[in-house]
Amino acid sequence: MTRVCIVRSACEGLAAGGARREQAFADGRWREWRDGIRRCVIQEMGDMPFAENGGPLNVRLVTHRKLAFCDLENLLFESFAGWQVNASLFLPKKERYPPPWPGVIIPVGHSAKTRSNYQLPAQYFAACGYAAILFDPPGMAGEKGGRNDHFVDGVRCYLTGASSNRYFVLDALRCIDYLQTRGDIDGRNGFAMTGVSGGGTTTLYAHLLDDRITVIAPACCALPSIQHPVLDGYAPCTETLAYNHFGNGIDDIDLLVSALTKPVLFLYGEKDEVFKKEYSVDIAAAAGSCYDRAGFHDRFSAFADTCGHAYSGAMAEQFVRWMDRWLKPDRVRGKEPPFSQITLLADSLLFCYPEQQTTIFSLNRQLALDLRRRRAIADLREAIRKTTGLAGSVQPPCVRAGKPFRIRSVKYTPVTAARACLPITARTAKVTLPAMPS
Numbered sequence: 001m002t003r004v005c006i007v008r009s010a011c012e013g014l015a016a017g018g019a020r021r022e023q024a025f026a027d028g029r030w031r032e033w034r035d036g037i038r039r040c041v042i043q044e045m046g047d048m049p050f051a052e053n054g055g056p057l058n059v060r061l062v063t064h065r066k067l068a069f070c071d072l073e074n075l076l077f078e079s080f081a082g083w084q085v086n087a088s089l090f091l092p093k094k095e096r097y098p099p100p101w102p103g104v105i106i107p108v109g110h111s112a113k114t115r116s117n118y119q120l121p122a123q124y125f126a127a128c129g130y131a132a133i134l135f136d137p138p139g140m141a142g143e144k145g146g147r148n149d150h151f152v153d154g155v156r157c158y159l160t161g162a163s164s165n166r167y168f169v170l171d172a173l174r175c176i177d178y179l180q181t182r183g184d185i186d187g188r189n190g191f192a193m194t195g196v197s198g199g200g201t202t203t204l205y206a207h208l209l210d211d212r213i214t215v216i217a218p219a220c221c222a223l224p225s226i227q228h229p230v231l232d233g234y235a236p237c238t239e240t241l242a243y244n245h246f247g248n249g250i251d252d253i254d255l256l257v258s259a260l261t262k263p264v265l266f267l268y269g270e271k272d273e274v275f276k277k278e279y280s281v282d283i284a285a286a287a288g289s290c291y292d293r294a295g296f297h298d299r300f301s302a303f304a305d306t307c308g309h310a311y312s313g314a315m316a317e318q319f320v321r322w323m324d325r326w327l328k329p330d331r332v333r334g335k336e337p338p339f340s341q342i343t344l345l346a347d348s349l350l351f352c353y354p355e356q357q358t359t360i361f362s363l364n365r366q367l368a369l370d371l372r373r374r375r376a377i378a379d380l381r382e383a384i385r386k387t388t389g390l391a392g393s394v395q396p397p398c399v400r401a402g403k404p405f406r407i408r409s410v411k412y413t414p415v416t417a418a419r420a421c422l423p424i425t426a427r428t429a430k431v432t433l434p435a436m437p438s
Helices: 002-027 030-045 116-127 155-159 166-179 198-209 226-231 252-257 277-293 313-327 360-374 380-388
Strands: 060-066 070-078 084-092 103-107 131-135 191-196 213-219 264-269 300-305 399-401 405-407 410-417 422-427
Touching: 002 030, 002 226, 002 252, 002 277, 030 198, 030 252, 070 116, 070 166, 084 116, 084 166, 103 116, 103 166, 103 198, 116 131, 116 191, 116 313, 131 166, 155 360, 166 191, 166 198, 191 198, 191 264, 191 313, 198 213, 198 252, 213 313, 252 277, 264 277, 264 313, 277 300, 300 313
Parallel strands: 103 131, 103 191, 191 213, 213 264, 264 300
Antiparallel strands: 060 070, 070 084, 084 131, 399 410, 405 410, 410 422
């Protein structure tokens, strides 16, 4: 019954959100609709200190290396206070592309920045004249492990009212903050962002929060939420489902279309086993229709490769052309190496060794302590009356206890409320709750 109720509520919220989106574009009120989506996402996230509101970056260069087609700098800088971004910045060769260079941020999905889906496109973008920066997400296969598990530590974020997604998205925004401190980066036309899977999801949220992001290419990351995860019962990652996300009627298509008026290249794999081709085709068509009705038909395009759930070389090549069009229309393109010539670097060459003391757990615990300090003392009796709708005192029923019995190591006593004659089983075993971790 609980699952049926939740599924029905989610479907109703998503259907209502879809109807609002359709009506907004039919009436020409799409800007108002887009701004509403942005406000909801900002409210979901909680405090996000970046740009002029960001704290000190405390940048530290870890290593610098010259590669065949680009140069590599491994860096540490802070996102939240004490929370380090382990960034790998791939820079073009100065003799081929004199600085300043436009920048592209590559959020990593549920993986590590050392994997081919991330470091190969980053190297290729740098070989084509773009400064490309990528970093590990918390709690996955990279360097930011510890108390950063999004299925455990991320779930606790519901209790403090700030989505666990903030720990994924803020790192991407702070990469822009860092790039803006460099004299060899050209941010006059904004910054590009692209990523696959969870990295694409981070891209879809980041562009809503920061207008410095002017060109995006999310890959293999969007589908109808009613189909997945609602009706198929899939257990999604907590960062994709902020409190009341479906109640607010926000679907993946809304995150994509609310990029208006930014240029969007939507990438997907025809053999993707999760974000299936039929879903991607439908979403691309719906998003393209919205862009057309808003009068920006040239700012949305979709590209499908014959790959599966991946960021392929063909996708990277398409995105370079897309970035050239919007960030560097006057660029004189040199002779870049084909993507197939980019080779995978050893994992150790991208390591930054970030500190692990500050985690999703510790940051969320601090939010909980701050909430406790600010909490007003409530009249619990009055709060219970208001919640239950009971106007006055209620006499407790007469209770009759039966003969105790044991199941395994737990002792139970059957209890019957005489007034309603409903048997209630009450566990009488004493339970000691563990102390709160420090």
